[in-house]
Amino acid sequence: MECIACNGATYTLGDGRLRCKVCRKTFSPKRIAHVERLIEAFCSDLTAHQASQTLELSYPTVCHTYQKLRTLVSHYCEAQYQHNRAQPWEYEEYLYIEASKRHRREAIFESHTILTFGQGDQVYTLLMPSLVQYKTALIDSNLQEVYHKEMATFMRTSKIRKITRHDTIMQHFWHYFEAFMLPYKGISEAYFASYLKEAEFKFNTPQKHRATIVKKLYFEHVEKC
Numbered sequence: 208m209e210c211i212a213c214n215g216a217t218y219t220l221g222d223g224r225l226r227c228k229v230c231r232k233t234f235s236p237k238r239i240a241h242v243e244r245l246i247e248a249f250c251s252d253l254t255a256h257q258a259s260q261t262l263e264l265s266y267p268t269v270c271h272t273y274q275k276l277r278t279l280v281s282h283y284c285e286a287q288y289q290h291n292r293a294q295p296w297e298y299e300e301y302l303y304i305e306a307s308k309r310h311r312r313e314a315i316f317e318s319h320t321i322l323t324f325g326q327g328d329q330v331y332t333l334l335m336p337s338l339v340q341y342k343t344a345l346i347d348s349n350l351q352e353v354y355h356k357e358m359a360t361f362m363r364t365s366k367i368r369k370i371t372r373h374d375t376i377m378q379h380f381w382h383y384f385e386a387f388m389l390p391y392k393g394i395s396e397a398y399f400a401s402y403l404k405e406a407e408f409k410f411n412t413p414q415k416h417r418a419t420i421v422k423k424l425y426f427e428h429v430e431k432c
Contacts, residue, residue, distance in 0.1 A: 208236060211426040243422060245272045250345045250417035252409070254390050279424040281404035284411070287333040288324075296331070298324045303384070319399060325376040328382065332380075332407050334400050385411050399401060 210217055215229030226233045248258035248269075255273050259266040268355070303319045343428060360429040387406045394402050412420065 208237075210234075211239060239426075242272070242425065245269065246276065246421050246425060247418050249273055250409075250414065252419055263375075271374050274398070276421060276425065277401035277405045280403055280408040280421065280429060282333065283420070283424055284404050284407050287329075287411070291326065291329070294326055296324045296326045297375065297377070298322055299375065301377070301381050303388075306385075306389065311429050319403075321403065323380055325379040325380075329411050330376055330380045330407060332403055334403055380407075400408060 208217055209215065210225075210227035210230060210232060211234055212232045212351070213230045215227045217227050220233070224233050224235050225239075244262055245258065245264075248262060249272075253261060255266060255269045258264070258273075259269045262269070263394040299322075301321045301323050304317065311352055322333040322335060324331040324333070344347060350351060384403070384406050388402070391402070409417065
């Protein structure tokens, strides 16, 4: 087995761990196999709950690793965008509200505004500030009815616009993101951005290449810490 840090040759220690002959890093093959199984599950679109059952691991352990992976792919997406930033990009604005909340008038204050940039078959997302911090004050001021009416108008005109204009890669991503979020029964404000970036990474990356990229990211950045 090659070293996970530098790809150098390794030798086996008495306790079963491996040590690199080049960088001298020591690691456990069992731990590496454990992490690789979680990465495969993550890249195969298994939720943390599904992965914990399939791999017979504790749910908190899977959640912790999944969040590490979301952080890594978030940085990867940012790096990919910066690399191609000089190229021409299109952008459109998208308003996301959880499907289970759309019947509620105050849901407008829990919506997420996402700027979606598109180039060829790739997208880059930018999450705008949320209204959630103003929700209580606006409801107390009886403004939810005004916002609800404006939202209803926006959604009607938005649907007409989608029908009458040509498809864009941004719109394809929005449909993908809606489906991606369905298995989750609500994502907290603190973690929403990382789930958005996970969806961006998976939309941009063919499934057959995902695990290779994520394993490289993990063992280069996490295992070196």
